[in-house]
Amino acid sequence: MDLYYSPYASSTGAILLLGKVFGVEINKIPINIQAKEQLKPEFVKLNPQHTIPTIVDNGFSLWESRVILTYLIEKYAKDDSLYPKDAQKRAVVNQRLYFDLGTLHKALAEYYYPQFQKKEADPELFKKVEEALSFLNSFLEGQQYLAGDSLTVADIAILSTLAFFQAVGLDISKYSNVAKWYENGSNVTPAWDEIENTVAASKKLMESLK
Numbered sequence: 001m002d003l004y005y006s007p008y009a010s011s012t013g014a015i016l017l018l019g020k021v022f023g024v025e026i027n028k029i030p031i032n033i034q035a036k037e038q039l040k041p042e043f044v045k046l047n048p049q050h051t052i053p054t055i056v057d058n059g060f061s062l063w064e065s066r067v068i069l070t071y072l073i074e075k076y077a078k079d080d081s082l083y084p085k086d087a088q089k090r091a092v093v094n095q096r097l098y099f100d101l102g103t104l105h106k107a108l109a110e111y112y113y114p115q116f117q118k119k120e121a122d123p124e125l126f127k128k129v130e131e132a133l134s135f136l137n138s139f140l141e142g143q144q145y146l147a148g149d150s151l152t153v154a155d156i157a158i159l160s161t162l163a164f165f166q167a168v169g170l171d172i173s174k175y176s177n178v179a180k181w182y183e184n185g186s187n188v189t190p191a192w193d194e195i196e197n198t199v200a201a202s203k204k205l206m207e208s209l210k
């Protein structure tokens, strides 16, 4: 399976993690967004929206990172534990994934990405980050996992989001449920080293831009 990736995409580690868990061989193809490589016609042919990450699995092209994660589970997992088939359990997992896409990651990206381009941090945008982390903290009240009572793709996606943004300065320590869940999650999630290695490489690149 080909994975077109960029160090700016916080989800790359989660995709590599699932690839390792399921024994899927992933051929990593870096795309340099600063050099606008994603706009090359051969890439736009694969993904007209020209976003990273994009996978090509036996000729099947797919993008939107959280959809890539659920696709990998549906296609390669031996059971449904990471993405339960039960309608209500799956709905809660999906709610967390959409919360990541539309609220948490969105707020973090809007606050941190401009800073990679040497722009001043905007405190107004940080309020949205704090609000999103407070929501996450409340989802985790009395819970060891984000959706249900065992590890799911919701945990993996949001752990990956937070691993990435912590590497560039986010502090989650005052959100005690989040901090506790992150600590446990990073210990119990299989192939966690894929996230750590990816985040370390991203951090190095982003620091070189400062």
Ligand SMILES: N[C@@H](CCC(=O)N[C@@H](CS)C(=O)NCC(=O)O)C(=O)O
Pocket (backbone or CB within 6 Å): 006, 008, 009, 010, 011, 033, 038, 049, 050, 051, 052, 053, 063, 064, 065, 066, 101
């Ligand atoms: N929601 C999408 C976001 C994808 C996205 O916007 N990726 C950025 C890099 S972090 C990108 O590809 N930017 C280049 C472009 O849009 O041309 C996902 O999770 O896959």
